[in-house]
Amino acid sequence: PERRFGGSPGDAAHHAAGALDPAKIRTRFPPEPNGYLHIGHAKSICLNFGLARDYGGAAHLRFDDTNPEKEEQEYVDAIKEMVAWLGWSWEHAGHTHLYQASDYFGFMYRAAEALIEAGLAYVDEQSPEDMRKNRGDFTTPGVNSPWRERSPADNLARFREMRDGKHPDGAMVLRAKIDMASPNINLRDPALYRIKHAEHHATGNTWCIYPMYTFAHPIEDALERITHSICTLEFEDQRPFYDWLLEHLAQLGLLARPLPHQYEFGRLNLSYVVTSKRKLKQLVDEQHVWGWDEPRMPTLVGMRRRGYTPESIRAMVEGSGTTKTNSWLDYSVLEGCLRSDLEGRAPRAMAVLEPLKLELVNYAEVFGSTDFRDPCSAPAHPHQPELGERQFSFGPALWIEREDFAEVPPKGYHRLFPGNKVRLKAGHVVECVGCTKNEAGEVVAVQAKVVPDTKSGTPGADAIKVKGVITWVAAHEAVPAEIRLFDRLFKDPQPDAGGKDFLEALNPESLRVVQGFVEPSLAQAAAASHWQFERHGYFVADRKDHAPGKAVFNRTATLKDSWGK
Ligand code: ATP
Ligand code: MG
Numbered sequence: 001p002e003r004r005f006g007g008s009p010g011d012a013a014h015h016a017a018g019a020l021d022p023a024k025i026r027t028r029f030p031p032e033p034n035g036y037l038h039i040g041h042a043k044s045i046c047l048n049f050g051l052a053r054d055y056g057g058a059a060h061l062r063f064d065d066t067n068p069e070k071e072e073q074e075y076v077d078a079i080k081e082m083v084a085w086l087g088w089s090w091e092h093a094g095h096t097h098l099y100q101a102s103d104y105f106g107f108m109y110r111a112a113e114a115l116i117e118a119g120l121a122y123v124d125e126q127s128p129e130d131m132r133k134n135r136g137d138f139t140t141p142g143v144n145s146p147w148r149e150r151s152p153a154d155n156l157a158r159f160r161e162m163r164d165g166k167h168p169d170g171a172m173v174l175r176a177k178i179d180m181a182s183p184n185i186n187l188r189d190p191a192l193y194r195i196k197h198a199e200h201h202a203t204g205n206t207w208c209i210y211p212m213y214t215f216a217h218p219i220e221d222a223l224e225r226i227t228h229s230i231c232t233l234e235f236e237d238q239r240p241f242y243d244w245l246l247e248h249l250a251q252l253g254l255l256a257r258p259l260p261h262q263y264e265f266g267r268l269n270l271s272y273v274v275t276s277k278r279k280l281k282q283l284v285d286e287q288h289v290w291g292w293d294e295p296r297m298p299t300l301v302g303m304r305r306r307g308y309t310p311e312s313i314r315a316m317v318e319g320s321g322t323t324k325t326n327s328w329l330d331y332s333v334l335e336g337c338l339r340s341d342l343e344g345r346a347p348r349a350m351a352v353l354e355p356l357k358l359e360l361v362n363y364a365e366v367f368g369s370t371d372f373r374d375p376c377s378a379p380a381h382p383h384q385p386e387l388g389e390r391q392f393s394f395g396p397a398l399w400i401e402r403e404d405f406a407e408v409p410p411k412g413y414h415r416l417f418p419g420n421k422v423r424l425k426a427g428h429v430v431e432c433v434g435c436t437k438n439e440a441g442e443v444v445a446v447q448a449k450v451v452p453d454t455k456s457g458t459p460g461a462d463a464i465k466v467k468g469v470i471t472w473v474a475a476h477e478a479v480p481a482e483i484r485l486f487d488r489l490f491k492d493p494q495p496d497a498g499g500k501d502f503l504e505a506l507n508p509e510s511l512r513v514v515q516g517f518v519e520p521s522l523a524q525a526a527a528a529s530h531w532q533f534e535r536h537g538y539f540v541a542d543r544k545d546h547a548p549g550k551a552v553f554n555r556t557a558t559l560k561d562s563w564g565k
């Protein structure tokens with residue numbers, strides 16, 4: 001089958017010819033295309049691409065597609081999109097460093113044959129159970145396989161039968177011949193190739209044997225001339241095999257020196273979510289969420305849809321440091337990074353999430369007619385005058401937040417209650433005179449009087465001192481909006497720690513959808529645009545569901561300071 005990407009050095013000849021561009025260091029991000037990227041991957045991406053940027057190097061994006069069954073083109077496309085969205089490029093010095101491990105299957109096969117010929121690998125026909133049993137454990141050395149001393153010629157013949165489809169899945173594997181008594185279990189003759197009669201998303205039915213990750217990965221790194229092969233801590237015990245394999249292949253003349261080196265760092269975990277692709281897939285497949293890109297998901301597509309910016313994710317990941325221990329970060333840290341990013345640039349707007357009608361009983365007296373609309377304006381951003389002014393207007397009926405009225409005010413409450421005056425932000429001062437209730441006794445409307453000559457920004461507007469300022473949207477021009485408010489997806493900070501059933505920790509109240517109103521300037525909001533709704537937090541127009549005539553906003557994060565009483 002054809003190679004999908006150009007310029008792959010998937011061949012020793014290509015490799016030796018030095019077709020790669022000069023780079024001081026070379027790193028790679030090697031996702032398996034079996035799911036969508038999550039926040040933990042962002043850590044690895046920023047580390048690898050960031051090191052290349054900082055040290056005059058190149059970073060490769062490589063699809064580690066050695067496992068035929070779980071991989072799909074959909075994931076390949078989504079991974080490319082999100083690495084680019086985070087702000088990184090796999091272009092360097094005119095070269096496109098986009099690779100896939102399956103391009104190297106031919107080379108890997110030849111490397112396996114070379115190891116067999118050198119007496120460094122053998123075909124083992126033990127049953128999988130015996131193989132597991134004979135591997136031993138931390139306290140017991142392993143037991144040699146009865147097939148271990150077979151001649152290279154016999155092993156080669158057997159291996160070719162495997163390749164030619166003469167044996168069923170699981171009948172035998174190719175193993176490295178190292179040391180069954182090694183204290184490092186990874187050196188007890190690790191498997192290199194297994195039989196898998198499965199179609200591969202890139203190579204189709206060309207192969208029915210596939211290299212194991214531990215065999216494939218070092219070879220991929222070496223062929224691409226990676227200098228720093230950076231991986232997570234759980235691979236530390238694999239490093240001796242990584243070095244064993246590359247050293248032997250170099251001695252056999254198959255790989256050029258200098259050889260790559262593996263370095264490990266701690267995983268990044270986020271509290272109140274899971275970041276295993278398998279578990280995220282389960283959430284999607286079992287419809288606990290709408291999809292991979294649902295805003296409560298810790299996937300990068302989900303976080304983007306939630307309103308996280310690439311800048312905020314990069315700042316979070318960079319601030320988390322790179323250490324030799326796994327770290328747990330709280331969502332609040334991520335929210336802090338988002339606020340720092342958007343505080344200075346997100347335009348402001350007013351929105352009412354839980355609307356209650358406010359009727360201005362003396363409107364016609366003050367303005368001459370209930371048909372009069374009093375124009376109001378406010379800066380789009382308090383510190384960015386170049387963003388201009390938002391225009392809206394005042395009328396006889398307004399929407400306010402339900403929580404901004406109390407028939408009997410709690411202690412210290414400065415908002416609307418009968419007899420109290422508040423300022424309607426960027427509008428007038430009003431004095432509450434009463435409320436209307438339905439048969440069930442619920443407040444359905446509040447009445448107030450406009451206090452004349454108190455319009456914000458006019459001379460003498462501040463003559464009357466009030467303690468409360470509330471947000472509002474005029475009923476005659478309010479834009480109805482679906483507003484989605486999110487909470488943590490899980491109730492447990494570490495939902496899958498210690499083998500717990502993570503589904504039991506799902507938070508049934510993690511999504512609340514309200515029908516609210518937003519100010520008229522938002523009728524034209526572009527999908528995926530970021531806003532700060534005053535007092536309610538940062539919101540994004542949903543990239544899929546928001547459209548002209550159908551406003552849909554997701555809350556990304558609340559504001560840090562809770563709104564005053
Ligand atoms: P998962 O366990 O979620 O399936 P993975 O490690 O199997 O993740 P890969 O596609 O193999 O997924 O990951 C690509 C790269 O991202 C690897 O180098 C891996 O070490 C790194 N990575 C994955 N998860 C994290 C994490 N939580 N923190 C840091 N790096 C990570
Ligand atoms: Mg993996």
Ligand code: MG
Pocket residue numbers: 277
């Ligand atoms: Mg995994």
